[in-house]
Every structure is written in structure tokens, then in C-alpha cells.
Amino acid sequence: MKTPWRTFFRQNRGRMIAAVALVLFVAYAYNRNAQITEAVLASSLRQSIPLILGALCGLIGERSGIINIGIEGQMLMAAFVSFLVNVKTGSLILATIAGVLMGALMGWALAFMSVTLRIDQIIGGTVLNMIAFGLTGYFYQVGLATKGKFQPIAIPLLSKIPIIGPVFFQNPPLTYLTLVLIFVVHFFLYYTRWGLRTRAVGEHPRAADTLGIDVYRMRYMNVTLAGMLAGLAGAYLTLEAVGSFERMMTNGRGFVALAVMIFGKWDPLSAWGAALLFGFATALQTQLQFMGALQIPHQFIGMLPYLLTIIVLAGVGGRTRPPAAVGQPYVKE
């Protein structure tokens, strides 16, 4: 007998085994030390936030045909602008909005370079990174401090559930916002007219063009909107995670986000899973260093997330297929 359940299990064997192993592992760890387990898991989620935002930014761009390797720069600029606005006005909301707008501006700049000027998109992204590294490095003054940062809001009832409560339901607002955004992007990408057109433009722009869809407009719109997500990631870093700004504080997260996007096969929900995995690697690394449990120099433990990135990018995540038209400038006939 071939029940649907059995088919489902067969198709998702890898994921099922991973899920069961994860649950068992968490249960075991929780049993050994509840406090540390919760702390590591909560930290995994926090670490995953900028990664998933960056991955969503990259994914929306690539799904419409534009490679964005400037996510790092977008985040960094946004983080810096959020920081400055917060320092000047003291408002967290205004600072967040400023960061998001900065991300949008950077996204628009990428769209301008790759759609209108038809510059090689890798170079366009690199330009964003260089600008961000240069400007933030030059204008940053030591000694400035933010006026406060976003504080956790416990959600009634839900936050009381063991493990899940402290991990998911006692978070600051931008984290909640991000969790909602993952599902919003997923919904829009697969269930709306915008999503269908976005995917068409990334797969076969000429086909979309012959059906009266404005390829340039779609790409401009998407890369700009996607930039807002990277901007939000930057705002998250200064206003929620750290509460301050430092030079190069994004620390490669924009690039790891690209690995997350690829590992997640350009799919928002899968990318979230990938982001959590990377977040977990980072959290574990911190915890291991903190405990000094292993007799390994801390530099090696610190490599964990980056090592994972290299392994994923080398293709361990199975064969994945990027959108067909990604990276190719579209020229109307």
C-alpha cells in the first residue's frame, strides 16, 4: 500500500531524520542543562535574524534576475545610518526607518547600475560594499553611543511554554517583525501576481516582456524593496543586537546570508532553516568559547560558521538550481 504519508516520508526522508535528530538532541541537552540549552537556542535565533533578512534580500533580487553581493554593504550602511539617527534623535523607530530607507537607497543604486547602466552585477555589488566600507569607516567617530536599544517583549501565555517560549516569544520587536516577514515574502513570492511576475522575470525575462510585463520596472522595484530588508538587518544589528556601532560590525554576515540563500535553494522558508543552522553554529561557537570546554584554540572554534559557509558553497547542500536569468542584463529588442 502506498499511502500519501508514505510518499511524503520518502520524499522528505532527509528532513524528517534531521528533524527527529534535532528534537532528540534538544531534549537531551535540555535534560542535561536547561539554562544553557535555552540560552544557546535563543542565541541561535538572534544570530539568524540578520542572516535571514540578508538572505531574503538576496533571494528577492536573484529571483528577479539580479545578483546582489552588496548585501554586506547595504547592511553596514544601514547599521551606520540607524546609529547616527538614533544618536541625534534618540528615537529607535526613526532610526529603524532611516536604516530601512538607507537599504532601499543602496538597493536602488544596485538596480540603477545593473539594469540601466548594465554594469556587471558582481562589480555593482562590490561597488556597494566598497562605498559602505569607506564611508562608514571615514565618518565613524569613536565615543558616540546609542540612546537605548529595543527591549524584549514577552508575549503573554506563549512565552511560558518551555524551550519554545523563551526562544521564540521573548524577543525584541525587530525579531518578531523578521519572523513575520519570512512568511510574508514566502506568501508574496508564491501566491501573488507580483511573485509570479518576479519569478518569470528571473527565469525568462524575454518571455515576460512579450507578455507586456515591464522587466526593468520589476527589477528596479524588487531590488529596491529587497534593499529595505538588508536595511532592516543593519538596523537590527545596531538597535537591537548590539546597541552601538563599530567599524565593519557586519563582520561578513552579508556574505554568509548569500550562502544561506543558496543553501535554502532560493526559497524563503528553506532559507530560514538554513539561517537557523548558521545561527546555531555561531551560537554554539560562542558558547564553546565561553565555557572553554574544548581544548582547542578559540580561533578554530570561531571558524565554525565560516567553515560551514565554505562547505555549503562547495555544494554539499545538494544540487541546486539558481534562477535561469540571474546575472544577465536584459536588453530590450
Place this chain on the structure above:
Amino acid sequence: MSEYVLEARGITKRFPGGVVANDHVDFNLRPGEIHALLGENGAGKTTLMNIIYGLYQPDEGQIFVDGRPVVIRSPHDAIRLGIGMVHQHFMLVPVFTVTENIILGAEVVRFGIVLDLPRARQQVLELSRRYGLEVDPDALVEDLPVGVQQRVEILKALYRDARILILDEPTAVLTPQEVEELFAVMRQLRDRGVSIIFITHKLKEVLAIADRITVMRRGKVVGTTTPDQVDEQKLAAMMVGREVVLEVQKTPAKPGPVVLDIRDLRVEENGVPVVKDVSLQVRAGEILGIAGVQGNGQTELAEALTGLRRPQKGTLVLDGKSMPFNNARILIENGLGHIPEDRQKHGLVLPFSIADNLVLCTYYKPPFARGWQRQPQAILENAERLIEQFDIRAAGPMVPVATLSGGNQQKVIVAREFSRPIRFLLANQPTRGLDVGSIEYIHRRIVEMRDQGVAVLLISAELDEIMSLSDRIAVMYEGEIVAVFDADKVDKATLGMYMAGARRQGDDELVAAGVRTQTRA
């Protein structure tokens, strides 16, 4: 109601560089007719259609729909006027389902943004039932055969209420059976009041289906006629502007010793055998044609024989010498000539000049090189000689081959391969996409090579080409040679049965013909 659903008057289109693609073209379409637009490549057919579909703007002239003058600025305008176009290269998103492809750009939505896929699916089903165009609305386009993909393209236009359907070279990618199916669909659409413009350069098809025929040559309309007033010969002359020899003229072959001898060749793709223990012998001075529907292992066979792919098993003997596989240079130096299936991908380096492309096989040898130094003078002289000898129409030997027409690109390949002392020629789809004049030329050259004692293996999906050129015909089906015939003892219908896998010769016969080494267990 006007006499014409669509009329173009005095359309002129000039491209940068002074090319006049359309020169005061007049064209009209009656309601419910199939109007063939015939012409060689570069005659301006596609340009005219792109103007009607709003992809180009005309420099002069006026378009009328239902007798009213209209301005078509974009495909969007064309679609609104009821004009639909099926492009030569399909405009389908491979990873989308049939339904998604059909509704793209004209989506059914709820709340203004959310796709209503179930309802769209229903509409697609209704539409496909109404016009007898059977498709699975949930299938991914990339999984569908080309013929079905074309149906999806037609449905796409009908979904947008097209009353005027432009089909740009729709038969170029189809098997003979699929062409028949397409014609049936076209007749049905016509009977339901759809007016069809059918662009092609294939004469037989025009005579088989068109109600009226307009012929274009070098950007101008030569004339409009009907199938009962003309025959193939007359149409060809209108197209090319001179008398054309449609039948290949050749004397009976005088086969010499075996030049190419392959045994038990087996090629696997991802572990799946695509060429299954094929043996073949081709003699000097004969043309062996391999007939078969595309995708039955011909490409892989050709790649194995030309050193582009390492087979899993088998031997290759050329002129009595055992050859290694997967080494193109050794094969070339031992007398292999190759006209590849895809001339732009495997036959030419597009950005390189004609002169450089003409020495791709010999650039490292004297007189084109002395040690590590190239000899530009010798390369240039060689190019000038071959351009003259093979009648390559180009602005000069130094222009990039990318700028040449398809026919002239193919002539560059033919010139390169035929000017070397070759013993064995593999011609894979040598005339695909070429116009009548170029086809005539290439065919004549191939027969000339045969008469000079070259062994020729011809692979083609065009049954007419196989029939008219070959001395012997082998049929390939699912990676196997299933039949071998003398060309004068077989007809098209019989070959068709073998090509479709409905019949195969007995193993004993195949062993006797030398295309198998043993009977199957």
C-alpha cells in the same frame, strides 16, 4: 466589417547600419484564413511580424486592424487589439506549470493581488477543450515535448482572446508527426474564425496548409498567390530570385573500402545508456544517412565519433587505424571532418574573424604557424582564397563570424572542413535553419565530397534531406540502429514507422548489415 482583419501598408523599417529590413511592404490578412509568409532567412518576415506585434516601430507606413488605423507601441497594445504571436524560440518559463505560463501577464486574481490558480486552471482546461488543444495544466513546461510546448504557446495567445495569430517558423523544431498535429490544430483554429499568419521558408508546408501565400525577398514583397497557382519550383524561384535546383543531382555511389568502422559503441548519460552498442561501417564514396526523431542518441553518437565525449564501450577504426576516443585533434589529424549540429556553439568562435575561424583545425601547423608564431599573412591569404572559392558573402576576411547570416556561417564551417584532406565527414544537421539557396549549395558540396571518395555520415532530422542525399539509410530509435536500407528501396512512410519505433528489423538482418555484432540474448 472590413475585408481584412489586418492590413499593413507601405511598412518600411531601417536598422542602424543602413540595412533596410522592410521596404514599403504591403501585407493583408482576411478573416479566417491561413496566410503563409514565405521568404529566405533575412528576407524581413520576422521584422514585419515584430512590427505588427509591437516589438519594433516602423519608420514609415501604417497598420490597420479591422479597417481602422492603429499604432502598436508594445506587445501590450498588440494583445489588446487581439494579436497573438508564437515566437520561433518559445517564450515559456521552463520551471513554471502550463497554467502559470498561460496566465502570466494576464493573471486571475482575488483581492487585486492574490493569484487564483484553481480558477485559472479551470479556464485553461476549458480553453484547451474548446480548441481541441490537449495539455495537462499542471505539468511543468520543461517536462513537455516541444510539440506540446508549442500548444501551450498557442493557448497563451488564445487565452488573451487573440483573433489574429502569428506563428513564426512554428515547424522548425517539430518532428514530422508533430507538424501534422500542428496543421490539424491550425485548420481547426481557422474554422473557428482565427486568422493565422504562418511564417516559414519550407515550400512543402506552405503548399500543404496555406490559403494564400505572400513571398518576401530582401525586404520587399515579391507577390501574393494561392497554392493552386504555384508549385514548389515556382515558389522557390520567387523566394530566391532565380531558378533553384530542388532535387539533389547525384550519380549512383561507387563505394570503396570501409573508412569508418565503429563497433559496439555505448554511450551513457548519468548511467543511462543513450547509445546502445551501435556498430556502423561507412565506405569511401558513400553517404550513410542516419534518420531518426531528434533525441534518440544521434547527438551523443556524433559527440563520441568526433572526440567530444568518451563512450563507455566500443572501438573506432578510421582508415584502418584504431583511434582513441575523446581526442578531437588526433581524429582531425587522421582525416575527420565535422559539421556540428549547433554551428554557433560548436562550429565557430563567434567573436573571432572569418580568417581565424577558417584555421581553427590547422592554426598550429605550417603554413599558418612557424613554431609558436602565427603567420597572419598565410592565414589571411587562406581566408581570401576560401571566401572566393566557397562564395562566403561577407564584408571581408577580418569581420567577426557573428555578424554573418546563418547560411554564410555554415559556409565558413564547410570551407574549413572541406579544404583539408579529409577521409571521413560527419555532417550533423548540416542545413538546419538555412534557406533554400544555402541548402542547395551545402547539399551539392557534400555530394562532391562523396564523389571525391570521402566517407560521409549524415545525421538529420529532416527526412527529405536524408532521402535525397543518402546512398544507405540507417534508422536510429532509442539509441539503437533498428533498420538499414538502401536509399532507393525505401519510402518516407516506411522510414516513419521505424523512426517511431513501431517496427524494427530482425537481429539477423541487422547483424548481416553490420550494425550489430551479435543478436540479443
